Amino acid sequence: DGGITQSPKYLFRKEGQNVTLSCEQNLNHDAMYWYRQDPGQGLRLIYYSQIVNDFQKGDIAEGYSVSREKKESFPLTVTSAQKNPTAFYLCASRVSPGEPTEAFFGQGTRLTVV
Amino acid sequence: AQKITQTQPGMFVQEKEAVTLDCTYDTSDPSYGLFWYKQPSSGEMIFLIYQGSYDQQNATEGRYSLNFQKARKSANLVISASQLGDSAMYFCAMRNSQGGSEKLVFGKGTKLTVNP
Numbered sequence: 001d002g003g004i005t006q007s008p009k010y011l012f013r014k015e016g017q018n019v020t021l022s023c024e025q026n027l028n029h030d031a032m033y034w035y036r037q038d039p040g041q042g043l044r045l046i047y048y049s050q051i052v053n054d055f056q057k058g059d060i061a062e063g064y065s066v067s068r069e070k071k072e073s074f075p076l077t078v079t080s081a082q083k084n085p086t087a088f089y090l091c092a093s094r095v096s097p098g099e100p101t102e103a104f105f106g107q108g109t110r111l112t113v114v
Numbered sequence: 115a116q117k118i119t120q121t122q123p124g125m126f127v128q129e130k131e132a133v134t135l136d137c138t139y140d141t142s143d144p145s146y147g148l149f150w151y152k153q154p155s156s157g158e159m160i161f162l163i164y165q166g167s168y169d170q171q172n173a174t175e176g177r178y179s180l181n182f183q184k185a186r187k188s189a190n191l192v193i194s195a196s197q198l199g200d201s202a203m204y205f206c207a208m209r210n211s212q213g214g215s216e217k218l219v220f221g222k223g224t225k226l227t228v229n230p
Contacts, residue, residue: 033218040123042205042222048215056215088157094209097216100147100166103207105159 002027006091006106012114013078013085021076021109023091030096032074033103036060037088046089049074050097078111086113116141118206118221126227127196134181135191135224137206146210148189150180153203153223162204165189196228 004025013019023032031050035043045058049068063082068074074093078085088110092103117140127133139148150162165173165180173180181190193200207220 031216031218035220040222042120043207043220045217045219048217050215058217059219090159092159092218094218097209097211098145100164102149102161102164103159103218104161108157 004091004093004104004106006089006109008109009107011109011111013111015113016080018077018079019085019111021078021089021091021111023074023076023106025072025074025093025104027093027095027104028071029093029104030071031094032068033092033094034058034064034066034074034076035090035092037090037108043090046076085111087111116143116208116210116217116219118208118219120206120221120224122224123222124225124227126229127193129198129228129230130195132192132194133196133226135193135204135206135226137189137191137221139187139189139206139208141187141208141210143210146208148180148182149207149209150178150189150191151205151207151220152200153205155202159205163191193226198228198230201226201228 007022033048034046047066049055065077091106094103119138146167148165152160163175177194179192203223205223209218
């Protein structure tokens, strides 16, 4: 079945460590997105990518980095520079920019700093 | 700048009644699209309905309809005949182009509670 897979589902990180969240899709979608969700804040856009080897900063990119070396993969690294990384992270993909189609979401990764 | 505003942090509705969830948006791009998603307590995001900026008619999907008022920049979600399973967070979202790239931005959401 086609879809988006995020792993792991739960992740614990010590302060000062970098950690990478995985996002893989087999939908052949061009556009991919990373969001952070905090209680009462909705989904805030971290990074997005429309084609391989290209990505743009979203509204809260500081302390995060991404890569898009393959169409199906868009990993997110939470660096030690991110002051408050504890949150629920969602990855999404869409067919391509400009298309009137919905975004498909992964199941999310809940990151906790310990 | 692109922005989605959902002014209702929480809403309550009786089972079998209709409810309207508000969404206003801000964009200078003439071509854009509006989405509504449902997020149950499990965390998954469920797509409900889509409205394009050039669509002449309001979108409908089963019990969901979108009251699109372009001049007012509003895209309210109407849920008819509410069910207990409709209790969840609801998010309004917009896609539009900015500087040649397309963003997909979300509002802060509305928590809907359906009472028996």
